Amino acid sequence: MINFEEELKKFHPSLEVEDAEEAIYNQDLTDMADLLVKTIKESEEKSEQ
Amino acid sequence: MFCYNCGCHLSEHDFCTACGVDVSLYKKIMHISNMFYNEGLEKAGVRDLTGAINSLRQSLKFNKNNIEARNLLGLVYFEMGEVVAALSEWVISKNLRAEKNIADDYINMIQSNASRLDSINQTIKKYNQALLYCNQDSRDLAVIQLKKVLSLNPKFVRAHQLLALLYMDSEQWEKAERELTKCKNIDCNNTQTLRYLQEVEQMLAPEEAVRQPGKRKKEDTVRYQSDNEVIIQPLSVRENKNSAVSTLLNIGLGLIIGLVAMYFLAVPAAEDAAANEAKKPLIELGNQLDVKTANIKELETQIAKLQTQNENLNSELQGYVGTDGTLSTIDTLLVVAADYIESGDIYKAAEKLEVIAQNINIDATSEAFQKLYNTLLGSIGPELSQTYFRTGAEAFRTEDYATAIENYLKAVYYDAANADALYELGNTYRRSEDSANAIITYDKVIELFPDTDWARKSKRYRDDLAGGSN
Numbered sequence: 001m002i003n004f005e006e007e008l009k010k011f012h013p014s015l016e017v018e019d020a021e022e023a024i025y026n027q028d029l030t031d032m033a034d035l036l037v038k039t040i041k042e043s044e045e046k047s048e049q
Numbered sequence: 050m051f052c053y054n055c056g057c058h059l060s061e062h063d064f065c066t067a068c069g070v071d072v073s074l075y076k077k078i079m080h081i082s083n084m085f086y087n088e089g090l091e092k093a094g095v096r097d098l099t100g101a102i103n104s105l106r107q108s109l110k111f112n113k114n115n116i117e118a119r120n121l122l123g124l125v126y127f128e129m130g131e132v133v134a135a136l137s138e139w140v141i142s143k144n145l146r147a148e149k150n151i152a153d154d155y156i157n158m159i160q161s162n163a164s165r166l167d168s169i170n171q172t173i174k175k176y177n178q179a180l181l182y183c184n185q186d187s188r189d190l191a192v193i194q195l196k197k198v199l200s201l202n203p204k205f206v207r208a209h210q211l212l213a214l215l216y217m218d219s220e221q222w223e224k225a226e227r228e229l230t231k232c233k234n235i236d237c238n239n240t241q242t243l244r245y246l247q248e249v250e251q252m253l254a255p256e257e258a259v260r261q262p263g264k265r266k267k268e269d270t271v272r273y274q275s276d277n278e279v280i281i282q283p284l285s286v287r288e289n290k291n292s293a294v295s296t297l298l299n300i301g302l303g304l305i306i307g308l309v310a311m312y313f314l315a316v317p318a319a320e321d322a323a324a325n326e327a328k329k330p331l332i333e334l335g336n337q338l339d340v341k342t343a344n345i346k347e348l349e350t351q352i353a354k355l356q357t358q359n360e361n362l363n364s365e366l367q368g369y370v371g372t373d374g375t376l377s378t379i380d381t382l383l384v385v386a387a388d389y390i391e392s393g394d395i396y397k398a399a400e401k402l403e404v405i406a407q408n409i410n411i412d413a414t415s416e417a418f419q420k421l422y423n424t425l426l427g428s429i430g431p432e433l434s435q436t437y438f439r440t441g442a443e444a445f446r447t448e449d450y451a452t453a454i455e456n457y458l459k460a461v462y463y464d465a466a467n468a469d470a471l472y473e474l475g476n477t478y479r480r481s482e483d484s485a486n487a488i489i490t491y492d493k494v495i496e497l498f499p500d501t502d503w504a505r506k507s508k509r510y511r512d513d514l515a516g517g518s519n
Contacts, residue, residue: 001248002214002217002244002245002248004214004217004218007214008183008184008214010241011180011183011207011210011211012180013176013177013180014131014133014173014176014177014207015133015134015173016133016170016173016174016177017132017133017136017166017169017170017173018170019133020133020136020137020140023133023137024137024140024141027137027141029113029141030113031082031109031110031111031112031113031114032078032081032082032110032111032112033053033075033078033079033111033112033113033114034113036053036074036075036078037053037054037075
């Protein structure tokens with residue numbers, strides 16, 4: 001049986017057009033490729049030391 | 050695919066042919082990203098939008114530069130009515146690849162139409178307001194607001210789901226089912242939609258189960274849907290068989306009711322028609338009377354106007370006509386002429402001519418009158434003009450400019466060819482610091498007596514005054 005109050009908590013206010021800019025800036029764009037490159041560079045630095 | 054280290058194009062080898070760095074892991078990551086993109090594309094193709102979003106997000110987690118995946122993600126968001134999320138993805142995509150990017154077209158499509166953008170914003174605001182109403186327990190208002198949202202953006206899945214939830218809460222299962230079906234048509238594999246739908250079907254199923262079992266009790270109603278309404282039509286209601294007596298009784302009752310209705314409706318109408326017919330000649334006479342009264346009033350107004358005009362003309366004529374019936378002004382002029390011929394007193398004649406000029410408009414008088422008046426004025430004018438000129442000059446010397454102006458004006462009046470008087474009048478105005486009149490007078494001197502010493506002097510003074518006033 002669905003509980004209305006509980007289900008209602010799952011709905012969040014939608015972003016308005018004015019807030020789009022902030023949402024774009026706050027988006028974390030780090031991907032696996034970034035992590036890989038970072039790890040490789042760190043390991044290279046360690047081996048050089 | 051390009052090397053993450055030097056940016057060169059990668060070959061089929063597991064190392065970069067330009068810088069020699071190992072790219073095997075990097076290549077795998079790119080392949081996984083592409084794999085998720087393909088999966089997302091397939092899911093979007095069968096309208097599993099939620100699944101497509103998940104796959105495309107995964108794809109972007111592996112490779113944020115997967116422009117196709119990002120653009121498709123934006124498109125899927127847009128299809129679900131999440132316009133701001135879609136715009137965000139397209140803007141990021143455009144920033145990652147500025148040239149040859151379809152995201153540019155998508156953004157332009159939305160931004161170029163100001164009314165559409167405004168409508169999108171209104172939809173979002175209304176949805177947020179509806180959510181607020183839900184949290185404030187104003188569910189009726191929330192339903193109204195959500196209906197508005199969906200009329201503006203029928204593909205807004207979240208709004209459909211919230212509306213379905215509200216219907217479910219108020220146990221309007223059919224309506225909830227309709228909303229959820231619409232959700233399913235947009236996004237066929239949305240977990241939340243499917244969960245709600247399951248609940249709704251469970252609530253609707255027992256009713257079906259009771260109706261369909263082996264007993265097969267005949268249904269007493271027929272349900273069918275017309276537009277948005279469910280029509281329930283009873284089947285078991287049957288008319289009782291009437292006996293012949295009751296039929297006759299009903300017919301008789303109908304006749305009585307008909308007669309009574311006719312008495313109350315038709316008879317008064319017929320009476321009104323007859324009365325109206327009788328009144329017709331009276332109305333016609335009344336109309337004729339009105340027309341004649343209007344004519345009389347108009348004629349009376351005309352008479353009053355003519356009487357006023359007549360009185361005015363009579364009073365005007367009284368001004369001209371003397372006691373013996375002759376026109377007094379003509380009489381006066383004749384007397385002036387006779388006196389002047391007899392005595393030769395130009396001052397007396399001038400005084401009387403001034404009185405005549407004050408009382409009547411000389412230009413409006415007869416030709417003979419004007420001729421006599423002008424002859425008299427021409428006879429006495431030059432001499433009189435010289436007299437006034439001398440008096441004016443005397444006043445000018447004593448710096449009594451007001452008197453000087455008065456006398457010079459008379460000198461010019463009695464002899465328009467008296468250039469000296471006109472020039473001195475200008476000088477007097479100038480000395481009394483009346484630049485406007487001085488300039489006008491100097492202009493007259495220049496115009497009437499060109500190529501004279503007066504004109505040259507007048508021009509010099511005039512230019513000085515004009516320069517000073519500027």
